[in-house]
Amino acid sequence: MTNQTRRRFLAGAAGVAAGLAGCSSGRRAPPDPVTPSGAEPDRDSPYTAVYDATIESVAFVGTAGGGGGSGFVYDDYVVTNQHVVGDADQVDVRFERGDWREAGVTATDVYADLAVLSTDIPDYARPLSFVDSVPPVGTEVLALGSPFGLESSVSTGIISGKNRALASPSGFSIPNTVQTDAGLDPGNSGGPLVTMDNEVTGIAVAGAGTSVGFAVSPLLARRVLPELIETGTYSHPFLGISLLPVTPIIAEANDLPETRGIYVVEVLDSGPTDQTLRGADGETTVDGRTVPTGGDTLIELAGNAIDSNADLGTTLALELSPGDRVDATVIRDGERVDIRVPIGSRPPPEQ
Structure with a gap:
């Protein structure tokens, strides 16, 4: 019984092998190798240009508890959300070219949901600047960061609304937030929302649906961050x-x-x-x-x-x-x- 079963299995296996081999009894030559093209990829996309100009200024921010978010270089510091770092005194930061750094949490502000991190920033990670005023609704923007831990990601969209009051666990709303339909998923928090002119027009703070996300106002950030950097606190x-x-x-x-x-x-x-x-x-x-x-x-x-x-x-x-x-x-x-x-x-x- 056992020998018959084994013979049937071997016979069936031989039939499958013949089928995979194309029912040919001779040996086939291997396929020709594929030679990589020496031509540069098409980089004419305006989104690619913005990504290339800004992504090296963006970093992954990881915490001891295994959580993570995003951040970006501003005035020789890394900026992120307060809710990304929580009560931590120190976090890990990974820059675009794979450089890991330990970063101290210099200051946080729960009301604006902002945090400032001090670390040794690589030379290639240049500071990004904020817009002078929030662009009109309909302006194209890119969200850069690490959604679900996928570093150096980008999503595109537009400014969908301005001057939104965003409910916050602090008990006070975050004022003047920027609404966007660019994808903001867990892990994007703290990353920049940039214009096609490579300027920051918001700091990703929350996603509320497949096409609704919010970013801390660049105008609020420009007011709060310098004071946080200089004194460690901000009085609202x-x-x-x-x-x-x-x-x-x-x-x-x-x-x-x-x-x-x-x-x-x-x-x-x-x-x-x-x-x-x-x-x-x-x-x-x-x-x-x-x-x-x-x-x-x-x-x-x-x-x-x-x-x-x-x-x-x-x-x-x-x-x-x-x-x-x-x-x-x-x-x-x-x-x-x-x-x-x-x-x-x-x-x-x-x-």
Whole structure:
């Protein structure tokens, strides 16, 4: 029984071998070797030109826990996200040509989600510069980094939106973020979003879907990073209020002439002690919902129209500093009132 089974197997194997050999009983000559072309590959793509000009400034950032993200060279430092490095004092950085470096975490800022790393930067990794202003929606951009640990990757897209307020674990939104449809996957965090002119127009911070990603504003980064590098900290401006966006229900309950602005619900003890904004002191019911009443509706601050929470965050983050006292316009008791409001300093993040 065993010998018959073995004979059948050998016979079948011989048939398969003959089939793979093309049923030829003679020996076939090996195929001719393929000679690599000496011609240079076509590098006329504008995306290739931007990639070649910037990728050596981009690095993989690895942490002791096995996590990783991206970073890039800025002013003789490596910049990445705070959430990439977490509480680490030291991380590993790998540059484009394979050079590994240990990097010290010089400073972090949880509110802007930025971190500065100190290390021995290779000569070929030149610093990248930020744009002077965020380009228009529709501008082509490239996202460089290490998605899923795949170093030196690039994805393309456009600027899909500007001045977005991005929710953050810090309890405060990251203001003025840049929205893009360029692929931002885990591992892209901290990498640059660059224009076709090789300038950084954002620092990748979050992906929210297959075509929605967000980057820290280059304008916010240009404000925060120099202070982090020089002093190790950055003090964010703070009005010291809890607020709600003005919706039709809030506008109806407070007799507002327009559905715009931000509504002051409460003046917080953690804000400046002499805050002139006024919080709600009552409530009413509209369509079965309890709505606060009596608070100020802020519609202008430092000469800027405040139509939304995003407008307030951008004005505070990009134009004001702790200790300032600036003009504001509110709707108070149905009247337009001009006041001066103090700007405090945001309290340290909760541990």
